[in-house]
Amino acid sequence: MTAKxxxxxxxxxxxxxxxxxVARGAADMVRQMVGDEVPLAWCGGAPGGGLGTNVExxxxxxxxxxSEAGVAILVDLGGAETNSEMAVEMLSEERRSRVVxxxxxxxxxxxxxxxxxxAGSTLDQVRRTAEELRAR
Amino acid sequence: MTxxxxxxxxxxxxxxxxxxPSVKLTQLAKTFESKIEFSASPEGPWVDAKSIVKVMGxxxxxxxxxxxxxxxxxxxxxxxxxxxxxxxxxxxxP
Numbered sequence: 001m002t003a004k005x006x007x008x009x010x011x012x013x014x015x016x017x018x019x020x021x022v023a024r025g026a027a028d029m030v031r032q033m034v035g036d037e038v039p040l041a042w043c044g045g046a047p048g049g050g051l052g053t054n055v056e057x058x059x060x061x062x063x064x065x066x067s068e069a070g071v072a073i074l075v076d077l078g079g080a081e082t083n084s085e086m087a088v089e090m091l092s093e094e095r096r097s098r099v100v101x102x103x104x105x106x107x108x109x110x111x112x113x114x115x116x117x118x119a120g121s122t123l124d125q126v127r128r129t130a131e132e133l134r135a136r
Numbered sequence: 137m138t139x140x141x142x143x144x145x146x147x148x149x150x151x152x153x154x155x156x157p158s159v160k161l162t163q164l165a166k167t168f169e170s171k172i173e174f175s176a177s178p179e180g181p182w183v184d185a186k187s188i189v190k191v192m193g194x195x196x197x198x199x200x201x202x203x204x205x206x207x208x209x210x211x212x213x214x215x216x217x218x219x220x221x222x223x224x225x226x227x228x229x230p
Contacts, residue, residue, distance in 0.1 A: 033155060112189055
């Protein structure tokens with residue numbers, strides 16, 4: 001058996017939902033099913049409470065889950081995606097090329113992406129695995 | 137030089153090859169270089185054990201006799217490790 005991949009070398013996962021409960025719950029599922037080998041962060045909810053997403057929180061989550069291998073973002077609906085795109089645009093050029101937004105369901109995609117990431121896969125492999133759900 | 141290996145084991149885990157067992161199996165399979173597949177029947181269809189989406193999508197139920205086949209330098213070690221994982225109920229506490 002090969003040595004366990006170091007957490008810092010694995011692709012990070014960011015979960016963005018309108019609901020903080022959904023985002024936290026999806027992150028819990030990744031932690032419990034996949035383990036601690038993957039950098040993981042979540043955000044959700046409007047700054048003043050209630051449902052929503054915001055660019056600052058997404059940027060902070062990307063920073064928290066940052067990995068040299070890159071970060072895969074899972075989003076739920078509408079604004080979660082557009083605000084994530086905006087957050088990615090605000091990253092330094094060097095980081096921007098290493099962040100992808102996955103076209104996958106947020107909860108299932110997070111577990112699939114996390115499993116792939118925990119094996120030390122590349123960012124592109126992680127994204128393809130999350131998006132494979134949609135192609136089935 | 138490459139090697140081939142096969143092995144089989146019955147799934148006793150309460151819910152079969154569902155979410156958590158699928159993740160454990162895929163994670164372990166991915167630690168080996170060999171191509172690894174499994175099937176609930178010796179005739180196939182064969183599922184890529186390193187694809188979490190395909191493993192979870194196989195919906196292999198409890199009681200199924202799981203056949204593994206591997207091809208590559210560490211094929212024998214891979215099959216042995218995967219059979220042991222299933223025997224140990226995926227190392228998940230009930």
